[in-house]
Amino acid sequence: MALNPVLGKLVSKRVVLASASPRRQEILTNVGLRFEVVPSWFKETLEKSSFAAPYEYAVETAKQKALEVANRMHVKHLRTPDIVIGADTIVSVDEQILEKPVDKQDAYRMLSRLSGKEHSVFTGVAIIHCSSKGNQLETEITDFYEETKVKFSDLSEELLWEYIHSGEPMDKAGGYGIQALGGMLVEYVHGDFLNVVGFPLNHFCKKLAELYYPPPKHTVQHIKHDSIPSVDTFENLSDGESESSNFTEHKGAKKLNSSSMCPSRPVYNCENSSSVRTDSMVPLGNQNGASESAAKLPSKIVDLMDGFKASKALFVASKLKVFDYLKTKGPLKAVDVANEVGTSVCGTERLLDACVALGLLEKTSQGYSNTDSANTYLTSDGEYSLHGYIIHSNDHLWPLFTNLESAVREGSRQNHRAFGRKAEDLFKDYYHSQEVKQRFMAAMHSIAHLTARDVATAFDLSQFKSTCDLGGCTGALAHELIQIYPNMKVTVFDLPEVIANISYFQPSEQCAAPVTFLSGDFFKDNLPEADLYILSRILHDWPDERIHVLLSKISAVCKPGSALLVAEIVLDEQKTHPARAVLQSLSMTEGKQRSGSEYKQLLEKYGFTDVQIKITGTLLDAVLCFKKNLSP
Numbered sequence: 001m002a003l004n005p006v007l008g009k010l011v012s013k014r015v016v017l018a019s020a021s022p023r024r025q026e027i028l029t030n031v032g033l034r035f036e037v038v039p040s041w042f043k044e045t046l047e048k049s050s051f052a053a054p055y056e057y058a059v060e061t062a063k064q065k066a067l068e069v070a071n072r073m074h075v076k077h078l079r080t081p082d083i084v085i086g087a088d089t090i091v092s093v094d095e096q097i098l099e100k101p102v103d104k105q106d107a108y109r110m111l112s113r114l115s116g117k118e119h120s121v122f123t124g125v126a127i128i129h130c131s132s133k134g135n136q137l138e139t140e141i142t143d144f145y146e147e148t149k150v151k152f153s154d155l156s157e158e159l160l161w162e163y164i165h166s167g168e169p170m171d172k173a174g175g176y177g178i179q180a181l182g183g184m185l186v187e188y189v190h191g192d193f194l195n196v197v198g199f200p201l202n203h204f205c206k207k208l209a210e211l212y213y214p215p216p217k218h219t220v221q222h223i224k225h226d227s228i229p230s231v232d233t234f235e236n237l238s239d240g241e242s243e244s245s246n247f248t249e250h251k252g253a254k255k256l257n258s259s260s261m262c263p264s265r266p267v268y269n270c271e272n273s274s275s276v277r278t279d280s281m282v283p284l285g286n287q288n289g290a291s292e293s294a295a296k297l298p299s300k301i302v303d304l305m306d307g308f309k310a311s312k313a314l315f316v317a318s319k320l321k322v323f324d325y326l327k328t329k330g331p332l333k334a335v336d337v338a339n340e341v342g343t344s345v346c347g348t349e350r351l352l353d354a355c356v357a358l359g360l361l362e363k364t365s366q367g368y369s370n371t372d373s374a375n376t377y378l379t380s381d382g383e384y385s386l387h388g389y390i391i392h393s394n395d396h397l398w399p400l401f402t403n404l405e406s407a408v409r410e411g412s413r414q415n416h417r418a419f420g421r422k423a424e425d426l427f428k429d430y431y432h433s434q435e436v437k438q439r440f441m442a443a444m445h446s447i448a449h450l451t452a453r454d455v456a457t458a459f460d461l462s463q464f465k466s467t468c469d470l471g472g473c474t475g476a477l478a479h480e481l482i483q484i485y486p487n488m489k490v491t492v493f494d495l496p497e498v499i500a501n502i503s504y505f506q507p508s509e510q511c512a513a514p515v516t517f518l519s520g521d522f523f524k525d526n527l528p529e530a531d532l533y534i535l536s537r538i539l540h541d542w543p544d545e546r547i548h549v550l551l552s553k554i555s556a557v558c559k560p561g562s563a564l565l566v567a568e569i570v571l572d573e574q575k576t577h578p579a580r581a582v583l584q585s586l587s588m589t590e591g592k593q594r595s596g597s598e599y600k601q602l603l604e605k606y607g608f609t610d611v612q613i614k615i616t617g618t619l620l621d622a623v624l625c626f627k628k629n630l631s632p
């Protein structure tokens, strides 16, 4: 999960980094951005003399790199990304532009030119927002550059050649890598270090903040930190803050904040309550006037301590359909919301304020209203509504997790404690209670719809003419597959009581793809024929014996050359990340989460080969494997 709310804006978007530079990938991965890497094929051959300044060359090259990828993905792969990021780093000395050396002699020429002098490193960046209208790609381009000045010591011939022979200079602009051995050549750096390494992260975040949070109409005073200029506020921006104007940062609090608490977070003025905008992350000590020498707040731990309160506030607001009311009727005062949902005014006001603090709602003099992400994800009819899954989390997972201690002590599921019934009996409820069934289907639909695109595009599936999504529930993934691969015939195979209830979840007529729904039990009944079988979020839920039955059946029905796509969260080899998967395991279903090598081993055991794993960086990863061809 991206911790930074500005980067968080990109979570639901298909972001592509149009760069082969491992440094750029690392810089962006390190801050939690999730993206695909599609290196650009654009040749860096623009005529340098046609640019008035070196940075113009870098910006134009970055733009061309990104545009090439956007066009290629749109035309060739039918996968228009939402955002493509391109970058180009150059070194400029004595009016000359230095790129990557072509050979050792070239590296020597470059480095000797830099020896004992100050030079500039420019990185041009292009952020391209893409959309497709009909078959046309439409782009909106934002670009910028960052300059950092670097001074080299006098370099002896010996040092120079030793450095060149290390091989480090060859894939780097100016023939050096400041982040590694090249750091030894550097006397000083003025400006953003990461800009030299290849990506000006700070400026990038500022640009995103400008794009996604245009400055409020009223004045907002920003504390100017020493190392991070006015952009420091991007760390605390949430959806609620874009329109909000009535908060000011307390200049006097800066010292307190930076010296004793979380240095990068702004502190809001507590003197005038009408202008206070508290944030759950604002250290309480500051507000109480804690001394500067107070111990540094372990903010991660504090977040974890408070995490359950935040989850429950979200669950309750969702359950009361607060976001639905505010979408249609907002802005509303607390009293009006209370009347709509039939709750107490004081309790509702506290809940609404908590939602504002969590960045889910906005509060103005007119009342409370939804943020963009509340409209998209939290309303029950939002485009990517997670409402179903949130209700499932509240009604089903929450009671299980309140019994976590017993689960850990006893090593077993806690359904009997949480619901007064055993897991098997609960399963019967699922069959008999329409309400429970629909709640469960809504939860599955939420996640399936949100992740469908990632799963459908993790691999190029265009070679498959027929696909069967086993346990495909409401068909969210099936519909997406047909959108992306219009020639594919897709069948959803699920239990009769599921198929009987799918109509509510189908897309509107004009978007409806011709999906076939077929009733059956994949453990017992014959599976329909297909070139590609899909198991999305199925394997983690079942014990080994059941998985044996299922994979044996799929393997038996698969013709040589046909394939199986498994969509799950793939754990790292230590099996401690991503946290979502590890935390999910705590609910103690009989199944388990697996690492990439475990999935590979499992699938190979059932005659699948060529196992490919795609870590998408989003909510679900994908594993594709093929049924062995018969030996000739």
Ligand SMILES: Cc1cn([C@@H]2O[C@H](COP(=O)(O)OP(=O)(O)OP(=O)(O)O)[C@@H](O)[C@H]2O)c(=O)[nH]c1=O
Pocket (backbone or CB within 6 Å): 018, 019, 020, 021, 022, 023, 024, 039, 040, 044, 065, 087, 088, 089, 090, 091, 100, 121, 171, 172, 173, 174, 176, 177, 178, 179, 182, 196, 197, 198
């Ligand atoms: C000065 C300096 C540069 N670099 C690397 O130099 C490459 C520049 O080349 P580019 O053309 O901008 O990028 P690329 O590597 O060819 O990738 P692409 O974006 O696909 O063109 C990038 O890698 C940068 O990290 C360092 O790693 N450290 C440094 O101190």
